[in-house]
Amino acid sequence: MSGCTVYVVDDEKDILDLVSEYLTQKGYAVKTFGSGESFLGEFEKSEPDIVILDIMLPDIDGYEICKRIRKNSDVPIIMLSAKGEELDKVLGLELGSDDYISKPFSLSELEARIRKILRRVKRDSIKQDNVIEVFGIKVDFNQRNVFYNGTHIELSPKEFETFVLLLKESSKVLKRSYILERIWGDPALYDERMVDDVIKRLRKKILQYNLPVEIKTMWGLGYKLEEKKDEYKD
Structure with a gap:
């Protein structure tokens, strides 16, 4: 991923210096920031x-920064924390971060995760059409919006x-895996219960917006999205 630009935001100068030096040696263009406002x-x-x-x-915690970024951008985010609490991990990921790594961390592991995320982003951008429609549900990837019958479906990242x-x-x-x-x-690195939690919330949204689909639990196998059966058909 040589030539890719990485912004590193941390108030610990030692970490900024170490990460910057390591990633620069790996061919990344690195900018460091000691505060949320400067970033x-x-x-x-x-x-x-x-x-x-x-x-x-x-000044501004990483959760708030992540929320602000996600209002207008899909740039990949890896969150760092010294806490290591499960709540931190879940909250960060639900706010829209792509990955989470606890301090202290290996620089080689951090770089490996960066490469994996950037490969995924590149792959998805190549394969993905700007707009798709399935079961009458329209997805606009540029704006990260979902619509059904002209109604915007409010979804978290x-x-x-x-x-x-x-x-x-x-x-x-x-x-689930x-x-x-x-x-x-x-x-x-993550608990499969995080998938169950998102599925539970999606099922509520499907009912809320009366979408023509349902998420079925295939016991022992996983989840499957299907078009709702018309109960009134012969």
Whole structure:
């Protein structure tokens, strides 16, 4: 991924220096920021290929920064935290981050995760049409919006990604581990209950917006999105 731009946001200068030096040696163009405000100011001018974002910052915490980024951008985000609490991980990922790594971390592991995410982004951008329509549900990938009968369906970042995956692969039963890997990353790093939680929320949204689909649990296998059966048909 030589030549890709990485923004690193952390209030610990030692970490900024180590990460910057290591990634620069690997061929990345690196910019470092010691505060949320300085990062957001630069981000508004020029987006990088990926952001490495610490949760605990002196002015604006990483969760709030992640929320602000996701209002207008799909740039990949890896969140850093010294806490290591499960709540931190779940909250960060649900706000739209792509991965999570706890301090202290291996620089080689961080770089491996960066490469994996950037490969996935490149693959998806090549394969993906700007707009698809399945079961009458329209997905606009440029704006990350879902519509049905002209109504905008409000989805969180992870709800959007999971729902789109189920739509695009509706002919298959998707294992929880497969969904976890496609949406969050390495299944060994995350709990499959995170998938169940998103599916539960998606089912509520399907009912709320009266969508013509349902997510079925295929016991022992996984989840499958199907078109709702018309109960009034002969």
